[in-house]
Amino acid sequence: MSSIPKIVILGAGYGGILTSLRLQKELNYNEADVTLVNKHDYHYITTHLHMPAAGTDNPENARVNISKLIDEFKIDFVKSTVVQIRPQDRKVILEDGTLSYDYLVIGLGGEPETFGIPGMVENALNIRSINSVRLIREHIEYQFARFKREPHRTDYLTFVVGGAGFTGIEFVGELSDRIPELCKQFDVDPALVKIYNIEAAPTALPGFDPELVEYAMQVLQKKGVTFKIGTAIKECTPDGVIVGEGEEIKAQTVIWTGGIRGNRLIEEAGFETMRGRVKVDEFMRAPGHENVFILGDNALVFNPEGRPYPPTAQIAMQAGVNCAHNLVASIRNQPLKPFTYLSKGTVASLGKGEAIGIAFGKKYKGRVAAWLKKAIDLRYLFIIGGIPLMLRKGKFL
Secondary structure (H helix, E strand, O other), X not given: OOOOOEEEEEOOOHXXXXXXXXXXXXXXOOOOEEEEEEOOOEEEOHXXXXXXXXXXXXXXXXXXXXXXXXOOOOEEEEEOOEEEEEOOOOEEEEOOEEEEOOEEEEOOOOXXXXXXXXXXXXXXXXXXXXXXXXXXXXXXXXXXXXXXXXXXXXXXXXXXXXXXXXXXXXXXXXXXXXXXXXXXXXXXXXXXXXXXXXXXXXXXXXXXXXXXXXXXXXXXXXXXXXXXXXXXXXXXXXXXXXXXOXXXXXXXXXXXXXXXEOOHHHHHOOOXXXXXXXXXXXXXXXXXXXXXXXXXXXXXXXXXXXXXXXXXXXXXXXXXXXXXXXXXXXXXXXXXXXXXXXXXOEEEEOOOOOEEEEEOOEEEEOHHHHHHHHHHHHHHXXXXXXXXXXXXXXXXX
């Protein structure tokens, strides 16, 4: 029987893929048996999904085959769906088999958090995966075709985006760029198209720099976006949304970007969670489980002031690097390194040639911020796939 420790990584998102890549770099051959499980045979760049969702880019440009990233001699890749996690048995149940582990890394990604808004699960679309953005793109085009057959139905040309966080803002930026092209293609009067961005918080991009938020809203308003800030969606129906004090906005397209929660499999496994996320210890481990590391949307990490960090790609990547280091340290009986998040800045796209951002302690907007966004995307491609991937995919981002 093999005495080589078994490491199982669930999910090939930002945290899972960075953990895998670092492990294959830092581990010696036969030092550990590493298995990466993902339901698709590709890793997708979540921060790029708003573009193919709006139809301003091809979904293929947001995905990278896992086989192009990992060393198959160091990491076994299993394409399967996780059905159950059983920490008491140190087993993971897949739809087509079972894996046992000595160390487990959970980076399964989150699920939409609808905050109990009636009808949101049933009637809204979500920007969450390659397949979901393909559906959104085709759905939007279909509405224009439907309108040509029923020109009295202006609700076909009304688009409601719930949530004005980063995903919502970036999506309406791309959608407002796509609308003129669709109007030309389908011979539709652009004045008939309405884009609403609805946010319950008192500001768009909550927590972001107010000066940059104001700039972003001005840019998007000029592109035709109508904001309803400080306005909650009370219900999502097949005919649109009910907002505020009962106002109905008739729309055949509602896209929900208002929140992400952790994964239900983690709750079902018996870990203590808050909205599906585990409040991890200083080493990104589940409390009471020294061999289980939790990353990305599944982890609750607090800043020095005691507030949770938003689950961004940046924090997931850094946690993945830290997790790999600590897995190697655990195997070699060396001390673990606490996880410390170092923010390198934040950039939000507002459509073609426009963005806002904070980096290196400075504020950026317009074309400079858009260039900064592209530089960040290129850097990520370089980190996971080196210069070949950067050259192959970079021109599309």
